[in-house]
Amino acid sequence: MITAGIIGATGYTGFELFRLLVKHSKVELAWATSETYCGKLFSDVYPHLKGINDMILKALPEIQQDQVDVVFCCLPHRTAMSVVPSFLEKQTKVVDLSADFRMGTADSYSRWYEVEHSCPRLLGQAVYGLPELNRDLISKASLVANPGCYPTSVILPLAPFLEKDLIEETDIIIDSKSGVSGAGRKLSLRAHFVEINENIVPYDIGRLHRHTGEIEEQLSNLANRQCRVLFSPHIVPMERGILSTIYVKLKEDISQEQALGIITNRYNDEPFIRVLADRLPETRFVQGTNRCDIAVSKVDGTNRLVVISAIDNLLKGASGQAVQDMNLMFGFKETEGLQ
Numbered sequence: 001m002i003t004a005g006i007i008g009a010t011g012y013t014g015f016e017l018f019r020l021l022v023k024h025s026k027v028e029l030a031w032a033t034s035e036t037y038c039g040k041l042f043s044d045v046y047p048h049l050k051g052i053n054d055m056i057l058k059a060l061p062e063i064q065q066d067q068v069d070v071v072f073c074c075l076p077h078r079t080a081m082s083v084v085p086s087f088l089e090k091q092t093k094v095v096d097l098s099a100d101f102r103m104g105t106a107d108s109y110s111r112w113y114e115v116e117h118s119c120p121r122l123l124g125q126a127v128y129g130l131p132e133l134n135r136d137l138i139s140k141a142s143l144v145a146n147p148g149c150y151p152t153s154v155i156l157p158l159a160p161f162l163e164k165d166l167i168e169e170t171d172i173i174i175d176s177k178s179g180v181s182g183a184g185r186k187l188s189l190r191a192h193f194v195e196i197n198e199n200i201v202p203y204d205i206g207r208l209h210r211h212t213g214e215i216e217e218q219l220s221n222l223a224n225r226q227c228r229v230l231f232s233p234h235i236v237p238m239e240r241g242i243l244s245t246i247y248v249k250l251k252e253d254i255s256q257e258q259a260l261g262i263i264t265n266r267y268n269d270e271p272f273i274r275v276l277a278d279r280l281p282e283t284r285f286v287q288g289t290n291r292c293d294i295a296v297s298k299v300d301g302t303n304r305l306v307v308i309s310a311i312d313n314l315l316k317g318a319s320g321q322a323v324q325d326m327n328l329m330f331g332f333k334e335t336e337g338l339q
């Protein structure tokens with residue numbers, strides 16, 4: 001058994017982690033923090049936990065002396081980087097769900113997040129926590145940067161084609177649609193029922209969204225050359241889920257069967273990737289799971305391939321992936337607590 005703590009436990013990703021960790025057979029949850037609700041029971045914030053787990057939420061300063069084996073940091077970006085280093089100094093392993101350790105350099109971080117990074121030396125140490133790409137590195141890491149939800153939905157379906165140098169790396173068009181929980185639990189006008197119900201909202205179209213940098217950095221690593229994407233996110237009136245439809249240009253002519261074969265072979269042994277041959281991904285069929293569903297569609301008479309993926313933004317796009325990373329970091333079965 002290992003001990004774990006959750007920082008920022010009352011947010012949407014924190015709550016999902018809490019739910020996963022309390023039933024994980026190898027983990028004892030030692031504490032969970034909230035600055036707004038400290039001193040209250042977790043079940044006061046999320047009443048469906050009443051009688052299941054009535055842990056008292058603590059403020060961050062209260063848990064600084066409590067040693068645990070792993071900490072999950074579920075704070076907003078720009079805040080996480082001020083909290084994570086103190087845990088690493090105590091030899092505690094950290095899975096950070098924010099974007100603060102995902103970028104390779106301090107320059108790229110400040111370009112996309114518009115602040116200086118406060119501990120740039122840790123950027124070189126952090127491992128990008130996408131198990132399907134970085135399994136070995138994650139298993140040896142003390143700091144894992146859990147990938148963003150949109151980037152997970154984009155990198156997984158494109159990786160098999162970039163690794164084989166099959167697609168034009170500067171002609172990648174991504175159309176993504178996300179449920180409202182992707183924006184977190186904090187109040188915002190855009191998430192009000194009347195604003196989002198019966199509505200679809202495009203935002204940060206083109207190259208404006210901060211995940212553009214993360215996506216390009218990871219795709220470039222895979223392709224071994226600079227990738228450029230157009231990324232157009234949308235918020236749609238559902239609680240959770242991301243559907244990404246990605247348009248790429250093929251460097252050589254391959255058939256629908258060949259495209260499907262490439263992606264199937266790449267992910268044959270992956271427990272959380274399901275390649276669909278006979279239907280297209282839909283968010284409702286991955287909801288509540290740590291899976292990524294992927295399908296491809298070759299457009300006849302063109303050199304275009306359309307790649308489609310669906311994930312649950314709070315699981316494979318956040319807390320489920322974080323538990324998958326923790327399982328690797330501690331040598332547990334990768335699927336433990338996730339099936």
Ligand SMILES: NC(=O)c1ccc[n+]([C@@H]2O[C@H](COP(=O)([O-])OP(=O)(O)OC[C@H]3O[C@@H](n4cnc5c(N)ncnc54)[C@H](OP(=O)(O)O)[C@@H]3O)[C@@H](O)[C@H]2O)c1
Nearest residue numbers: 008010011012013034035036075076077098182184185318
């Ligand atoms: N939502 C998603 O689908 C998703 C997916 C992938 C990654 N992420 C990333 O994961 C992180 C958490 O996301 P979320 O959706 O769970 O956010 P959220 O619902 O807004 O929750 C954020 C949590 O952080 C705490 N917090 C906020 N500001 C703080 C501060 N200055 N100091 C200490 N605690 C603070 C809040 O705690 P109290 O108010 O209780 O104190 C709350 O528990 C973010 O970095 C986000 O970008 C989110």
